[in-house]
Amino acid sequence: MSAAALNLAPRAESAALPADSKIRNHLDWLESEAIHILREVAGECANPVLLFSGGKDSIVMLRLAEKAFRPGRFPFPLMHIDTGHNFDEVVAFRDMRTAELGERLIVRTLDDSIKRGTVRLHKEDDSRNAAQSVTLLEAIEEFGFDAAIGGARRDEEKARAKERVFSFRDEFGQWDPKNQRPELWNLYNTRVHKGEHMRVFPISNWTELDVWQYIAREKIAVPDIYYTHRRPIIRRNGLLVPVTRLTPPREGETVEEASVRFRTVGDITCTCPVESTAATPADIIAETAVTTITERGATRMDDQTSEASMERRKKEGYF
């Protein structure tokens, strides 16, 4: 290092900021943090996987992975846990985007778990949202994944606000909120014993608004159902329930057609659209900036069941 110390290169640091360094805005900051986290997973975990559902948050994750690893390939496969209750547009988008990127997609279905007898639904058309944890844990075991990267955000739900970026799961896939590893600076403890794994959330610090601002800035394509479209719906308990093969109208309910968009695109049986005429990311940003209901509150039937429903699902291995 003595040679370096003698170097008097004229470009050595000055106290002034470089002239062409623009101020990094909040999206630059969030993007850089997420890229750093993705690279830490790749550098430290032996066998990671990126969960990709075709939803907007996981689409953003793919864009971040491109920024983290190109011109190289992704150092992990993509995986979708298919509940069999997806919107067709979302599944088509999933396959199209994977092909465009030239990356490998693994699909594991809840139906396979049902056939194996590891998932037993009360009724055939029950929400499959919570049950997908079983399929996810089976897939993690099948491939021996030691890290599953997902697009969950802390602003989504109160239980998520306390979760680490690198969130430890024991050999049963359980999250123990009272016994989480302290997470300091950007030093992530990624170590697990065999059979245990990490859930990693690179966009923990993003809000719904950040996601849409990023989609707008990066001109990222998302499934059409995120934008306004006409759709038959039923008004039930303050929610707009889409009329689908899995969610037919009940006795005495009136079907009407409305201009709607989806804020989240999960399991068909528990995901509802909101009334909207937003046709572009800019329209959605404008709407999101003035909306008065949370993303999940307006659209998820399963989160309303109790004050702690997300927390309980997460303890059992849910994302």
Next chain:
Amino acid sequence: MGMLGEINGKPGVAEDLGVLRFITAGSVDDGKSTLIGRLLYDTKAIFEDQLAAVTRASSKRGQDAADLSLLTDGLEAEREQGITIDVAYRYFATPRRKFIIADTPGHEQYTRNMVTGASTAHAAIILIDARKGVLEQTRRHTYIAHLLGVRHVIVAINKMDLVGHSQTVFDNIRASFLAFAMDLDIPNLRFIPMSALRGDMVVNRGADSESGGLDWYTGETLLQVLEGINVANDTVTRPARFPVQLVVRPGAGTDFRGYAGRLESGALAVGDEVTALPSGRSTTIREIVFLDRQLPVAVAGDSVTLVLADEIDISRGDVISSAARPPRAAKSIEARLCWLSADAPNATGRFVLKHTSRSVKAKLARLNDRLDINTFARLPSPATLAMNDIAHVTINLAQPIFADTYDTNRTTGAFILIDEATNQTVAAGMIEQL
């Protein structure tokens, strides 16, 4: 939510100063939850369904009005016990910047939690109840913020409505705070009188009361202070440090070889001379790659991929640094350690030390002193360490790390210790001497 929508997602809009992370220190009695609730509520970061859920929960508990502190109580276990377990993160935004609050609870694990929250914070809000003035915990919170290198400290003197908005009370508390904080050499220290409950001087200046309220205070509100804090200068002006996270080598049909990482301090431009460590070899930067773009310059905080002019053996855990001012190579360090684990250090004293993207085997060679965080007294040669202890230690390393002292660089001066048997993160360390 918030007013950020006005920015319309366009990059580079001058008003968006990026992200400010801050921590709030104080107990529920000081009105900490109320302050956070107030910040979220007045910046319109609270949604109707969240407020409705809180109102429902409040009335279930027999409370008349919505208890804003319930907005920040996340977990079922906490609600049952009426306590807060751990660090939670909250978000709000204004047209000027996005804010991340690390909300840490105030019970016995406080040191551990506050150290965690403060490690990433640009600013700390130290809450004082105007009726009680400076307490032991005020000194403790301020010391931890200082220890973790938080450069902006805002002393929020709360509940001013309960002391008749008295300027004398405010001035006295300010004077007694300065009396003990003088030694800590905090670069940016501010005092704001407020009532979080009424919303005075938090986001808005607040309504006039008969006594004239806080009219005598002509300074900025809390939100104005938070919006104005400049964080870039704290890192960009330091020597360049680029810990390598990955080598990007697509192979087949291309000879591209790049080093992926985040520039943790300083700035690097194409053509700059850099030194790679541990090899010690110098070269220049040929390209700064960011997906399909080439950047002329990267500044602290940017995640990029560097292409160098010469082939040098570099792998994950190495650092590419300013050639003129490289970091020190150290196989033994003196550090201030915060013990985070419920278990004492294992008998072997051996751990894995993680520093930037490098992990090395480490031995806790000597416990030099333990700090009494209430009196600031140093107790020499403690026999062992317990959770929340802050100690000065000597650590020997099996391989060198390339580091700076924590007071000059919060990234390359920080490390964690991991117990290999349990995989637990047992300590957080700040390098004082190399």
